[in-house]
Amino acid sequence: MQIPNFQDVRQAYLKIRDQVHRTPVLTSQKVNERAGGKLFFKCENFQRVGAFKFRGATHAVGELSSKQAQNGVATHSSGNHAQAVALAAKLRGIPAHIVMPENAPKVKVNAVRDYGANITFSESTQEGREATLQKVVEKTGATFIHPYDNPDIVMGQGSAAIELLEEQPELDIILAPIGGGGLMSGTAIAASGLSPETKIIGTEPEVANDAYLSFKTGERHPVQSTDTVADGLRTSLSPLTFSCIQEHVDAIYTVTEQEIVEAMRFIWERMKIIIEPSCAVPAAAIFNGEIDVQDKKAGIIITGGNIDLDKLPWQD
């Protein structure tokens, strides 16, 4: 399979640079003390729509021809990708059709609606979502923007790592969480190109360890359970993202649910930033000792900050 290369990611970055926020890279003495090394957090929770997903979406929407763009874009997503496609379409002035599961968090549904997208609710199963999307696409002629099985998306997501490495060129390690693998793929391609010495590490919830198993066995495993607090990481790798990860990622580690919640709370308390549970997965793998950062510099992509403030994971 042909996967995007560093030049593709770089080109994507140059194209979207004026639309995305250049998010800050934050550090914390307290966090470093606990980690035993220097951590650099690329804060995509401050990105437009509150998540890195806007990078890929705005790139993919921008790559459509005028003719394709006329009928708009469509996707199914319970969360950040939905908002990202909605905003990217709005900025290009084309319609967005978003299929959301009927149990999607209200805050995310409202956000998508605020961006002016047309929402169609579906059953919450993967099959239900895909069937509804199929109908929407047939009716509207919109182009389906897959959340990660799409080279343009992968290229766009890689731009966060480019910015991070521009600011901190000497990272020993770069880490990202793995859901569908779009961010991990883009990050890995960017880092391999810009900084070949940097180790590229993926992290995953133990209960949704499809990437870990796929990586270990060399065969793509679908995710078995979606029962993780890290709601951004409940999806399976696609053929595209699996190939990127096989090609460029050095190792994948998993963490427990308790470790995710504890690391998330620690970052909220010490860094005063609001991060989603998914973002805490790489830090959790450092805090629990799985990944050794002693005297090293490690960059972590903080994926987003969209969370229901009425239901925090450390509360009953």
Added chain:
Amino acid sequence: MQIPNFQDVRQAYLKIRDQVHRTPVLTSQKVNERAGGKLFFKCENFQRVGAFKFRGATHAVGELSSKQAQNGVATHSSGNHAQAVALAAKLRGIPAHIVMPENAPKVKVNAVRDYGANITFSESTQEGREATLQKVVEKTGATFIHPYDNPDIVMGQGSAAIELLEEQPELDIILAPIGGGGLMSGTAIAASGLSPETKIIGTEPEVANDAYLSFKTGERHPVQSTDTVADGLRTSLSPLTFSCIQEHVDAIYTVTEQEIVEAMRFIWERMKIIIEPSCAVPAAAIFNGEIDVQDKKAGIIITGGNIDLDKLPWQD
């Protein structure tokens, strides 16, 4: 009464500049849309100890003579000032004796302990705290660092506004919340000196409106109720801070408890930063229409981000 002038604040800034974090100034399109103007948030929640209080404390501790410093410093505080004095003393290598009310939030007690300070618990009344402090000072010979009725503290707090105005020199308005008035005083002195055209506005909870009443009547009123969610703003002005405010502040507005909680949640959700309820008071006065920022640039000092994540004010 002799109050600090702009040169004093500037000198303080130059002295503490290497010890304090230069905190970022953040903006948000969503927040601007709601406000109708451009808001610039000086994020002292990212300051050391998680609050602006470190600025004043490190300045006041630094100004002690070697002889004074030998016996250490003491203060009474339920919160951020305690942590700030503890860290400032630790960095100078001298003892800190902190009197904390027995009902102080556990997270704040632990933080003070982590900085190596000696903690003495007292009754939670103002009298109880002062009596216990008196005993501690007599026993140790430590210098009392008042949280705001101290010119060195006021000068240090003003450094946040200096940094904000360096980054955004053309602010039409600068806003801060008023508790004891140390931050408001320093901010007002800094802004009057650096940017005489900028309007200087204080904000307060309606139920703890001592500064509003004092400002209006020209006579210092003690705070009548401490029943506000903005736990940093439950204190009364001192003679020093009242004089600074009378001299330099243009207006004071008050907001309801509900407005504070709503504005705080809005900032958490849209800006992805953790702010204390006190920080939300200026934004609340803009969101409710009391302060008109239409087509204006307004700077807001975000005071801190230390909050008990188990008890958020929008939860029962």
